[in-house]
Amino acid sequence: MKRSIALLIPAGLLVAAGVLPVQASDSRYPVSYIRKVEITEPSGRTAWENKDFLDCDDVVLTQEDVLFALRHMRRVSRSAYDPEKTDSTGCEGSATVTFKNWKNLAMGIEPNGRILALEYDAKMKVAGSPTSFYECSPCRDRKMTLLKDALYRADKRRFKRLVAEGQLSAGEAELRLKRARDSRDRP
Incomplete structure (x- = not known):
């Protein structure tokens, strides 16, 4: 009996691993723990704007976009985020997310799923690590469809x-x- 249970546990873990999504969110920022989302700049341009691809006036960041990004973003390295090495729309909306523990997250979100995030404490002083870089493939698919x-x-x-x-x-x-x-x- 003990042997069969010991064999079932690893098999159950393999099945669970197959069911879990490949695109996992950053567990430091649970959506259920959000107090407030504030869109600070709904549409902005960066030096990389390319109107032949997308006019930034057509892109507006919404609260739903921020919540969707928090659910699906995954952390990437600084070099993987580099605009010279990856596609960049040159458009970016900004938002501040306040969590129930008064931790704040300033986010810059591009419609192609590239995300910059910087964590602040309740007194708006930089907390923890420097800027974090994220990719969100489901965000890109969703926004580009829209x-x-x-x-x-x-x-x-x-x-x-x-x-x-x-x-x-x-x-x-x-x-x-x-x-x-x-x-x-x-x-």
Whole structure:
């Protein structure tokens, strides 16, 4: 009897590991422990803004975005976050999250799921580690789906510019624009 139980425990752990999501949130910031979320800057531009990809005026950070990010973000290294090595939209919204223990988390969230976070104590002094870097693939998928029209407008601007520069014919630009929209609409 003891042998069969000893064999079932490791098997149960393997099954549980398979059920748990690969994208785990940072356990230091439980959503159930949040006192308040304040959006400090709903839409902002960084030096990396690329209007051919996305106009920052089309991106607005919401409270739901912050809560979703806290549930799904995973920590990455500083080098993995580097905008020169990864895709960056150049758009970023900012929020401050206050927890029930009065710990504060200042967050910068890009629509592509890149997140910067800095922890403060109740007196707004930097607490713990320096800036933390996060990635959130579910956040990117969610936000980019919501931004389909904004991405379509960016494609339209880009193709219009290429036609004006003589690098593309109007017919080819229209065809490419239709192809880009169709590729986004596919599940």
